[in-house]
Amino acid sequence: MLKTFKIGGVHPAENKITATKAVVKLPIPKTVTIPVTQHIGAPSKVIVKRGDVVKTGQIIAQSSGFVSTNIHSSVSGKVLKIDTVYDSSGYKKESVVINTEQDEWDEGVDTSPDLIKHTDLDAKTITNKILDAGIVGLGGATFPTHVKLSPPPGMKAEVLLINGVECEPYLTADHRLMLERGDELMVGIMLLMKALGVNRAVIGIERNKPDAIEHLTTLTKNYEGIEICPLKVKYPQGGEKQLIKAITGREVPSGALPIAVGAVVNNVGTALAVYEAVMKNKPLIERIVTVTGKSLSKPSNFLVRIGTPVKDLIEAAGGLPDDTAKVISGGPMMGKAVATIDIPVTKGTSGILILNENEGHRKPVLNCIRCGRCVEVCPMGLEPYFLMTLSEKKVWDKAEKEQIMDCIECGSCSFTCPANRPLLDYIRYGKLTVGGIIRSRK
Amino acid sequence: MSASLIYTIITISSLGVAAAIILYFTARKFYVYEDPRIDEVEEALPAANCGGCGYAGCRAFAEAIVKDNSLDDKFCPVGGNDVMKTVAEIMGLEAGDQKARIAVLRCNGTCEFRPKTNHYEGATTCAIAAMNYGGETGCQYGCLGFGDCVDACDFDALHMDPETGLPVVTDENCVGCGACVEACPKDLFELRKKMPKYRRVYVACRNEDKGGVAKKSCEVACIGCGKCEQECKYDAITITNNLAFIDSDKCVLCRKCVSVCPTNAIIEENFPPRKIKVEKEAQPAES
Numbered sequence: 195m196l197k198t199f200k201i202g203g204v205h206p207a208e209n210k211i212t213a214t215k216a217v218v219k220l221p222i223p224k225t226v227t228i229p230v231t232q233h234i235g236a237p238s239k240v241i242v243k244r245g246d247v248v249k250t251g252q253i254i255a256q257s258s259g260f261v262s263t264n265i266h267s268s269v270s271g272k273v274l275k276i277d278t279v280y281d282s283s284g285y286k287k288e289s290v291v292i293n294t295e296q297d298e299w300d301e302g303v304d305t306s307p308d309l310i311k312h313t314d315l316d317a318k319t320i321t322n323k324i325l326d327a328g329i330v331g332l333g334g335a336t337f338p339t340h341v342k343l344s345p346p347p348g349m350k351a352e353v354l355l356i357n358g359v360e361c362e363p364y365l366t367a368d369h370r371l372m373l374e375r376g377d378e379l380m381v382g383i384m385l386l387m388k389a390l391g392v393n394r395a396v397i398g399i400e401r402n403k404p405d406a407i408e409h410l411t412t413l414t415k416n417y418e419g420i421e422i423c424p425l426k427v428k429y430p431q432g433g434e435k436q437l438i439k440a441i442t443g444r445e446v447p448s449g450a451l452p453i454a455v456g457a458v459v460n461n462v463g464t465a466l467a468v469y470e471a472v473m474k475n476k477p478l479i480e481r482i483v484t485v486t487g488k489s490l491s492k493p494s495n496f497l498v499r500i501g502t503p504v505k506d507l508i509e510a511a512g513g514l515p516d517d518t519a520k521v522i523s524g525g526p527m528m529g530k531a532v533a534t535i536d537i538p539v540t541k542g543t544s545g546i547l548i549l550n551e552n553e554g555h556r557k558p559v560l561n562c563i564r565c566g567r568c569v570e571v572c573p574m575g576l577e578p579y580f581l582m583t584l585s586e587k588k589v590w591d592k593a594e595k596e597q598i599m600d601c602i603e604c605g606s607c608s609f610t611c612p613a614n615r616p617l618l619d620y621i622r623y624g625k626l627t628v629g630g631i632i633r634s635r636k
Numbered sequence: 637m638s639a640s641l642i643y644t645i646i647t648i649s650s651l652g653v654a655a656a657i658i659l660y661f662t663a664r665k666f667y668v669y670e671d672p673r674i675d676e677v678e679e680a681l682p683a684a685n686c687g688g689c690g691y692a693g694c695r696a697f698a699e700a701i702v703k704d705n706s707l708d709d710k711f712c713p714v715g716g717n718d719v720m721k722t723v724a725e726i727m728g729l730e731a732g733d734q735k736a737r738i739a740v741l742r743c744n745g746t747c748e749f750r751p752k753t754n755h756y757e758g759a760t761t762c763a764i765a766a767m768n769y770g771g772e773t774g775c776q777y778g779c780l781g782f783g784d785c786v787d788a789c790d791f792d793a794l795h796m797d798p799e800t801g802l803p804v805v806t807d808e809n810c811v812g813c814g815a816c817v818e819a820c821p822k823d824l825f826e827l828r829k830k831m832p833k834y835r836r837v838y839v840a841c842r843n844e845d846k847g848g849v850a851k852k853s854c855e856v857a858c859i860g861c862g863k864c865e866q867e868c869k870y871d872a873i874t875i876t877n878n879l880a881f882i883d884s885d886k887c888v889l890c891r892k893c894v895s896v897c898p899t900n901a902i903i904e905e906n907f908p909p910r911k912i913k914v915e916k917e918a919q920p921a922e923s
Contacts, residue, residue: 534753619759
């Protein structure tokens with residue numbers, strides 16, 4: 195019997211079209227647009243100005259607090275302007291636009307493909323290197339990784355969980371990464387274990403990726419303390435709290451962080467970025483992005499520089515099909531439709547999904563028929579229909595009591611609703627408002 | 637037969653007397669003094685319970701007035717100065733003379749001026765659309781058109797114009813309670829001083845982008861050129877973040893700024909038509 199989380203969950207069609215497509219390195223674009231807000235937390239502070247010459251990997255925006263991170267230039271060239279540009283949030287954000295000249299790397303970066311396995315660095319130095327390299331959670335939530343590696347006083351991590359679940363339909367970036375960069379990933383995990391001071395790490399992978407499970411299981415023989423845990427296919431298996439529940443059997447209390455049950459969760463992409471940052475001195479300037487969709491002529495997995503326009507990615511995947519209804523940044527469950535394809539790829543862009551007219555539209559909203567399916571599928575044990583009503587009627591105190599802040603925004607409720615009600619839209623709005631109220635109270 | 641009747645009467649009466657005595661002492665014991673002026677003030681208020689004063693309703697407002705025993709920063713926008721005068725008489729205080737205010741929509745981005753660049757499919761409220769992105773047009777500051785303000789208005793003073801996609805304020809009904817100001821996630825409503833015959837001159841734009849960018853997304857966007865600021869003799873116009881703002885407390889409705897605005901972002905309303913000015917404006921348009 196495979197492990198999984200206990201309550202709720204849905205089974206959307208997997209549609210992993212690009213699972214067999216090897217990662218292709220995209221050519222460096224002519225201009226890159228690098229927003230200074232690519233992570234959860236305070237926006238970074240720009241330290242370059244117009245006309246400055248920057249090298250690949252050079253810091254262009256500095257961390258402005260504990261929960262914040264550095265941002266590096268992903269190309270070498272001249273800063274064209276510092277302007278506000280639309281990003282995937284749908285609003286204009288401060289960004290650094292750089293004209294590419296050639297690909298000249300910052301000093302000290304090791305760009306050779308050789309695998310380095312051993313290091314004498316201590317935990318503190320590893321964490322500092324991760325902070326310097328601007329690494330954030332690459333699963334999509336973009337939470338700064340160095341914060342996760344610095345547990346609050348009195349708390350101690352016992353186990354490191356590596357998230358290779360990739361439960362979002364369509365996306366295959368993590369799957370390809372596990373297959374193609376296995377050794378680097380393993381070293382990255384060893385580094386994370388060292389930084390946390392734990393001697394056990396578990397990689398959770400859903401059973402629909404048997405090749406990745408097999409490949410990594412062979413590799414674990416060479417690395418002490420790393421185990422593979424095959425998991426049942428169920429969305430949202432890759433949710434942080436669901437993964438902890440599935441692998442360790444522990445439940446993260448409401449409002450607490452995973453460290454409260456002794457677990458730290460990091461994505462496989464993050465582990466690879468940690469390897470590159472610590473062993474190769476290479477900051478986070480590129481990531482793997484799945485560009486996919488049923489109508490797309492060449493769906494692929496690309497390795498792209500941060501700041502590349504999404505338009506270029508779609509072009510490389512065969513161009514925008516005529517029957518495009520929506521372009522989504524992220525996966526179909528948690529991703530967000532974008533208003534324009536001129537937005538840049540950021541640290542959190544795990545995929546670009548192009549939905550066609552058949553599947554891309556919302557159906558007309560009907561009245562709630564009290565079937566209770568949303569309650570059944572909610573992996574957090576909430577009552578989505580009720581939270582939606584509370585948000586709609588703006589009953590914030592009651593919404594807070596009903597634990598609206600525990601919602602992980604997985605979208606299972608909206609996915610399953612037979613009346614097509616926009617449950618998650620309202621719950622997100624409720625979370626935003628209630629979160630504001632809670633912060634103002636402090 | 638008659639004896640049981642008498643016993644019944646005696647029992648019931650003595651029970652009644654005992655209850656009366658208990659009730660009398662309980663009422664004395666738990667008596668709460670309430671200033672009778674609270675009731676009087678509440679009586680004087682319009683009972684709209686709109687929250688425009690900043691309190692939870694008319695009763696809460698009355699309680700606050702009596703408790704603080706002052707009328708500073710307290711104003712009922714629905715009742716206006718007349719009601720505040722009555723309240724002041726009850727309280728034996730001096731009522732400040734506040735100018736009546738009226739809500740004005742600071743966006744003129746109709747479908748004609750501000751073309752749509754994408755289509756929104758989510759939940760049809762402005763609050764949720766604004767949480768998701770900048771809106772269906774190139775202007776991230778403008779009206780989203782889902783009518784959260786209309787839902788918020790208790791006085792039937794707002795409705796959506798299906799042609800323009802923008803809300804319209806019915807001047808006669810607007811009491812200036814500010815519910816729409818609260819409801820609009822884009823902060824497009826402003827309470828301006830109510831002028832005779834509802835006349836007003838204002839910048840119908842909130843776009844803070846640089847001129848070229850703003851103009852590209854909306855034909856009637858304020859480009860922050862500063863012509864109006866130079867033209868105004870009364871220091872009523874200020875430009876911050878590429879956006880002009882006319883202070884309604886300083887504006888004397890001379891309308892000079894309206895003529896100089898190159899993008900027609902400044903709007904004059906409820907004025908009689910200008911004969912000479914219209915000709916003058918037509919000339920540069922021809923050349």
